[in-house]
Amino acid sequence: MSTSTLGVIGSGMVGAGVARRAVDAGLDVILSNSRGPQSLADLVAELGPRARAATPAEAARAADLVLAAVPLAAHERLPRSELAGKTVIDPMNYAPTSTWSVPELDGNELTSSELVQRHLAGARVVKTLHSIGPKQLLDLHRPAGAPDRTALPLSGDDPAAKEEVADLLDALGFDAVDLGTLAESWRSEPNTPLYAFPYVGQPPSGLTVHELVAWVQAAPGVPVSAARVKELAAAAVRGPAGFRM
Numbered sequence: 001m002s003t004s005t006l007g008v009i010g011s012g013m014v015g016a017g018v019a020r021r022a023v024d025a026g027l028d029v030i031l032s033n034s035r036g037p038q039s040l041a042d043l044v045a046e047l048g049p050r051a052r053a054a055t056p057a058e059a060a061r062a063a064d065l066v067l068a069a070v071p072l073a074a075h076e077r078l079p080r081s082e083l084a085g086k087t088v089i090d091p092m093n094y095a096p097t098s099t100w101s102v103p104e105l106d107g108n109e110l111t112s113s114e115l116v117q118r119h120l121a122g123a124r125v126v127k128t129l130h131s132i133g134p135k136q137l138l139d140l141h142r143p144a145g146a147p148d149r150t151a152l153p154l155s156g157d158d159p160a161a162k163e164e165v166a167d168l169l170d171a172l173g174f175d176a177v178d179l180g181t182l183a184e185s186w187r188s189e190p191n192t193p194l195y196a197f198p199y200v201g202q203p204p205s206g207l208t209v210h211e212l213v214a215w216v217q218a219a220p221g222v223p224v225s226a227a228r229v230k231e232l233a234a235a236a237v238r239g240p241a242g243f244r245m
């Protein structure tokens, strides 16, 4: 079944960017955040008649497919019962701080998406849209078959859910490369060659971490082929988990 309504939980940089691309691609979107639908009125007006705002629980219930674009630290507040039976896209990256970290992630016992799947036990979690920023997503979409079409890695434990998400990525203008299960999704997490930098190219040297993040967020997209995604995933070596600011 192809997605016609995308639910978006978390309508910040990633949620709003994906929603913008989805509306341009002809999908309906239901946006939500922690502050309530009224706080999304400007974004809904900007996106036009294909967009509306709701609570996270309503967005989860009403959508065919749900993007959970919240900070990983908030994943336990995702509406678990309403997401049961749904396919949930997980673009979340682990970013431990001095006040929040997850020992099972620090010890590489789980990937961050396995943690999310554990909370959303009744849902089918598919990891993708985590290794590319919203600016590059809006730059790099291309029609199917375009020679410079960009590919995104995707991981999940349910083959049908992965197919559903690959179809959505196709509708958004991207190819998908299946990297295997959620346990294998570390191959595209922060600190691996596939994470973020292929889609922006080489940053200038000498930047602080904060400057680097700002540079990546503003950089024009660089197309990445499916063959390159496979090559970078195969070259990944598991190191420390998480992006540290």
Ligand SMILES: NC(=O)c1ccc[n+]([C@@H]2O[C@H](COP(=O)([O-])OP(=O)(O)OC[C@H]3O[C@@H](n4cnc5c(N)ncnc54)[C@H](OP(=O)(O)O)[C@@H]3O)[C@@H](O)[C@H]2O)c1
Pocket (backbone or CB within 6 Å): 009, 010, 011, 012, 013, 014, 015, 032, 033, 034, 035, 036, 039, 056, 069, 070, 071, 072, 074, 077, 078, 091, 092, 093, 094, 129, 130, 131, 132, 133, 134, 217
């Ligand atoms: N920024 C990037 O370039 C990038 C790229 C790839 C992946 N990611 C990942 O994508 C996720 C979102 O990143 P972002 O940059 O879009 O963050 P962001 O701009 O800070 O937006 C976070 C959104 O999550 C919402 N939120 C927080 N807690 C919530 C809850 N309990 N229920 C519902 N909504 C909640 C916030 O709503 P309120 O504002 O109402 O609190 C906000 O809309 C993160 O996990 C990040 O690691 C980010």
